[in-house]
Amino acid sequence: MNDQINNNELVNLSKEVRKDILKMVHASKASHVGSAFSTVEVLVVLYKLILKISPKSSTDKDRDRFLLSKGHACTALYAILAELGFYEKKLLDDYSKDGSIFMSHINSEVPGVEFSTGSLGHALPVGVGVALAAKKRKKAYKTYVLMSDGELNEGSNWEAFMMAAHLKLDNLVAIIDANKIQALGFTKDILSLEPIEDKLSSFGWDVIRTDGHNYEQIYSSLTSLTLESNGKPKVLIADTVKGKGVSFMEGELKWHYSSPNDEEYDLAVEELS
């Protein structure tokens, strides 16, 4: 891991991000808190250690591109962008309020957000286009797409998996936040994905599976995936826990939808402090 950033800094940032998320969903009652929590460590590693992007370079032509396909986890991205100074943190108070650009599915009107999503299965095809554009223009930037596991029900993703491999887009990195729960239950019961590594590897992608809450592993997996320009697109399957970080939210379907009431909010913040 990058020596300049220690584990504590990542832990603290993750805690702050989770607290920001809680505050947003508690005030607005617009949730998907569980889906946001499962992405936090991945986002923290991406934005602190991997992505070549900063508030100053957010429109730079050579910046890395990050697309959030699971747009309902927007609070996690809004929070991390605020924590990293893309805009003032107090703007998060506008989340989901009438007239605000902070929609409850990710909105590209917000500084630092590349693309708006909300309906699932959209960002990977777009990411294929962005990565293809880089190849055509001989640009070195990489394109990262964060998806959910439930989202892989959508056929458009499989069209994109095939095309990315066909086009040899080794500058494209998909990250699957495998939190195992989708809107009405467990992914394995609704439309089983496993063996997902075999599926993606047979589609021609370089695959690594890792603990999606372990900074070291996320970092080393992403760096090793992107090290080689071998003509194969890259995918990191990040095994995560829905609602990660607050004990009573972990692995519970309820927190796909629910927002914490006052008591739950206080309990959750206490756990994170």
Added chain:
Amino acid sequence: MRSAFINSLLKKADENTFLMVGDLGYSVIEQYVGQRPEQFLNAGIAEQNMTGMAAGMAMEGFKVFTYSIANFNTIRCLEQIRNDICYHNLDVTIVSVGGGLTYGSAGYSHHAVQDIALLGSLPNMTLLLPGDPVEVEYCMEYIFNKKGPKYLRIGKNGEPRIHENVRDISNITKIKSTNDNKRALITTSNTLHKAIEVCELLLKDGIAVDLFSVSVIDRNFGKELNRQLSKYQKIFTIEEHIDEFGFGSLVKSRLEGINIQSFGLKKDLCKVVGSQSYLCGEHGLTTNNIKKEIFELVRKNK
């Protein structure tokens, strides 16, 4: 019109142009592919992915065209057009060949008869609805002059050339003028030739009707329509598209206080096979039938 599209694309393409096809375009795209192989992709039979990719390339500054036929690159991937292209106001032109009942005998799956309603209701979308090869050229000039989401609806090949020169065309072009100013017929897309025949037959029976062709529907459409057509007492529209929510409905919603009669396709399904002209007959959308109905309406109101 298909050849006019590709010839025009060949002429105007620069290093930012990118053509994607959904595994269609045999004997259309070859010359382009030969000239600009690096600016072409056969995206396979996967229109959702093609449309998302087009959005991604447009985000990076390419002027992208997605080419297919019938409903394949429109309705099949309508949400990608709506969310990925239109919401982000990206410079992608969706080109579909086979507008209306062009692919009549191919069956219902190939009838592009709801496209104007569906794509026309999307934000930032400009509809380009040429009626002859010269109007295609005009639409291509429009496409290369303006960024943003566009839909180019093309009939097929071999439509008669109506206009002499692309300079004669504007978004709404007056084609026949009778100096009467009482009645006008407005056509769009592939019914241009039919509309001309209707006007000629009516004139033989002593009924003068001015003729307009609409090739571009953009944000100025209502203003321009009123500028050119608000003086008429009675207006007729023709389209090879479902009448309800289609071109005629749009014209009615933009021209207040004028009596407008629209001729289009019925929503009812036709479950038998038939050529374009046979199916138009089933819908009552023939030159003779339209002429007859207009003739009777005019006579009744005299």
